Amino acid sequence: MATVPWEGPIPDLLRARLGASVLETSLYLDQPFAVLALPAMVPALELLRSEAGFDYLVDITAVDYPKRTPRFELVYVLYSYGRNERIRLKAGVALGEKAPSAVPVHLGANWLEREVYDMFGIEFAGHPDPRRILMPEEWAGFPLRKDYGIVEMDNRWVQANLGIESGQ
Amino acid sequence: MTALDSNEMVLNMGPQHPSTHGVLRIVLKLDGERVTSTDCIIGYLHRGVEKIAENRTYVQFAPYVDRMDYLAAVSNGLGYCLAVEKLMNAVATPRAQAVRVILTELNRIASHLLWLGTHALDIGAITPLFYTLREREAVLKIFENYCGARLTTHAFRIGGLQYELYDGFEKEVESFCGQFLAKVDEYEELLSGNRIWRERLRGVGVIDAETCKRYGVTGPVLRAAGVAWDLRKAQPYSGYEQYEFDVPTRTSGDTLDRYFVRLDEMRQSVRIIQQAVANIPTGPIMAKIAKVVKPPVGEAYVSIEAPKGELGYYIVSDGTTHPYRLRVRPPSFVNLQALGHMAQGALVADVVAIIGTIDIVLGEVDR
Amino acid sequence: MIKFLRSFLLLDLLEGLWVTFRHQSPSQIETEQYPSERPAVSERYRGAPRLNVHPETQETLCISCNLCAVACPENLIVVGSVRNPETKRKDLVTFTYDLSRCMFCGLCEDACPVDALELTQDFEIASYTREGLIWDRQALEEGPRPTQYRQ
Numbered sequence: 001m002a003t004v005p006w007e008g009p010i011p012d013l014l015r016a017r018l019g020a021s022v023l024e025t026s027l028y029l030d031q032p033f034a035v036l037a038l039p040a041m042v043p044a045l046e047l048l049r050s051e052a053g054f055d056y057l058v059d060i061t062a063v064d065y066p067k068r069t070p071r072f073e074l075v076y077v078l079y080s081y082g083r084n085e086r087i088r089l090k091a092g093v094a095l096g097e098k099a100p101s102a103v104p105v106h107l108g109a110n111w112l113e114r115e116v117y118d119m120f121g122i123e124f125a126g127h128p129d130p131r132r133i134l135m136p137e138e139w140a141g142f143p144l145r146k147d148y149g150i151v152e153m154d155n156r157w158v159q160a161n162l163g164i165e166s167g168q
Numbered sequence: 169m170t171a172l173d174s175n176e177m178v179l180n181m182g183p184q185h186p187s188t189h190g191v192l193r194i195v196l197k198l199d200g201e202r203v204t205s206t207d208c209i210i211g212y213l214h215r216g217v218e219k220i221a222e223n224r225t226y227v228q229f230a231p232y233v234d235r236m237d238y239l240a241a242v243s244n245g246l247g248y249c250l251a252v253e254k255l256m257n258a259v260a261t262p263r264a265q266a267v268r269v270i271l272t273e274l275n276r277i278a279s280h281l282l283w284l285g286t287h288a289l290d291i292g293a294i295t296p297l298f299y300t301l302r303e304r305e306a307v308l309k310i311f312e313n314y315c316g317a318r319l320t321t322h323a324f325r326i327g328g329l330q331y332e333l334y335d336g337f338e339k340e341v342e343s344f345c346g347q348f349l350a351k352v353d354e355y356e357e358l359l360s361g362n363r364i365w366r367e368r369l370r371g372v373g374v375i376d377a378e379t380c381k382r383y384g385v386t387g388p389v390l391r392a393a394g395v396a397w398d399l400r401k402a403q404p405y406s407g408y409e410q411y412e413f414d415v416p417t418r419t420s421g422d423t424l425d426r427y428f429v430r431l432d433e434m435r436q437s438v439r440i441i442q443q444a445v446a447n448i449p450t451g452p453i454m455a456k457i458a459k460v461v462k463p464p465v466g467e468a469y470v471s472i473e474a475p476k477g478e479l480g481y482y483i484v485s486d487g488t489t490h491p492y493r494l495r496v497r498p499p500s501f502v503n504l505q506a507l508g509h510m511a512q513g514a515l516v517a518d519v520v521a522i523i524g525t526i527d528i529v530l531g532e533v534d535r
Numbered sequence: 536m537i538k539f540l541r542s543f544l545l546l547d548l549l550e551g552l553w554v555t556f557r558h559q560s561p562s563q564i565e566t567e568q569y570p571s572e573r574p575a576v577s578e579r580y581r582g583a584p585r586l587n588v589h590p591e592t593q594e595t596l597c598i599s600c601n602l603c604a605v606a607c608p609e610n611l612i613v614v615g616s617v618r619n620p621e622t623k624r625k626d627l628v629t630f631t632y633d634l635s636r637c638m639f640c641g642l643c644e645d646a647c648p649v650d651a652l653e654l655t656q657d658f659e660i661a662s663y664t665r666e667g668l669i670w671d672r673q674a675l676e677e678g679p680r681p682t683q684y685r686q
Contacts, residue, residue, distance in 0.1 A: 028467065029257065029466065029468050031468060031469060055382075056381055057384050058384065058480060059469075059495070059497040061495040063492070064493070075495075077480070081397060084403065086469070106382060107382040107383050107505075108383045108505060111501065111502070111505045115501075119218075132211075133210065134214040134534060134535075135214065228607075231608060295554075299558070305565070309577075312580060313577040313578075313579065314579070315641075316579035316580045316581040317580075317581050320638065320639075322640045334578075334579070354554055357550055357554050359551070361547045361550055361551065362547055362551050363547050363548070
């Protein structure tokens, strides 16, 4: 990925307040993003919201890289109504590691974090309602992980609840 | 299951309830007729679109995005094409951009029309449904003539368009626009002046601008709360900066205001279409891009103003013909989250009205 | 006072009713009497697939290049061919199209280099069985035959 360094008041603010937790600030295709250490994520969201006007949490999602350590990458997309700017924050999460929940900062994080948990199995510490959201509650497995096949399913659940041998 | 208060009653609404517009189930806790808490159970329509994307090529995945928000298939397709084009650093040709704008705005009208008809039906006004479906039919006929499908259109391709405009496209679009504004006035005559309609909707499901922002709510719901924010204005794409239009807003953020905002949006869409169709640039409809769509390693987030709010695509490419990860940021999913706030303390019958004006499509909520 | 009279005389409701009455004329009827009246679908309509044959020789136009099968997102096209030792070309033997999984996206007809595979204007493709939706070469060349009901 051919990135260029991202300079300006926002990376400066992040670096000044979070120090060594800011691992990278870059631009790719004119879209700025910052890579942070996981514990600094919620403080960064709070900082950006209160001091830089990033008051709209657009999206939380994750990407699974099975060969990397840490395995997952959490991606937060932020937007500021005042600045009309969009930035992305990213942080690595290891398998089994709990990410801090962003719900105290942005209410909208609630369902988005539930979806990340549902699809990737990344748990969020301090989440008010840590349940699955799209898959059935008793489902085993996390569908968007790379080791989960496209036709794979929880056969036990399918047999018990749908009364059929297989969903295929 | 938590213990119930003796005055509390649990009511299961859906997933087979006509006013939930799909398979949405809401567990309502009631104190008499008042809602004390809501719990949305979603996922009945989950098809794993994001997983499917990882197993398809970029070109092959394009038809699937139509099936998320199936009432605004063209908007979905536009967002997807723009995201992949961003990754490939390509831009559609001016002619393709103008046609895209016309079709997406027609789709916005069609989506709002269906919303208006079904929402009025939920409230108890049956007549508008027939009229809105009649006008929507005209839009769908234009889609059918242009690309051969009415609902899941697959109208755009990465880099531009597949189909050249058919003979008489401009004339058909212009005649639709010409008579449509009078039809919107007619809906107003039926509903806006009707005192039952006004009294029924005023002050129901109020959400203020600050709460909208905290929940990440976008689209007409946000604009009805007084925030004049529209991605077509804030961060124009596909040549929207060339067209003159207003962002309609209202102030009180209740169900009635959301109705007015959507009516005004239809009028603004007509304005955009009339400007765009008056001078469609000539030239090729497909940009010069590689035959095999293979974006370089990288990632991009691109979002557009869909009829329901901000629709975003976050794509991670690993340099192959398949997306490594494709994430859809659906407006309905995020907006539905605010239902709990809007329905707090409301009457059961109002929940129906509130679900109606958030304008969700379960295909997009569940993906 | 005017406001009171308006609400007393239910003028706002009558205004809406007047709209309804304006639409009572039979010239405004939009309903189509299907199946006795079939809708005219557009020229570009993407409906039932057809495998075109040469109008004079009745030979298939398909050159068994397999591009449609590769383009299909649902992998529902299977092309079977044998190499002809004389012409060194591939001759089409079987062509299976699983309509039950088709989403009529049109990518296969876009991919076809010789306009052999085409999505046509036929839309009456319902079948009583799942197997009935898996069309073989013969069905694809003949097209669907919907039941014709008497008026």
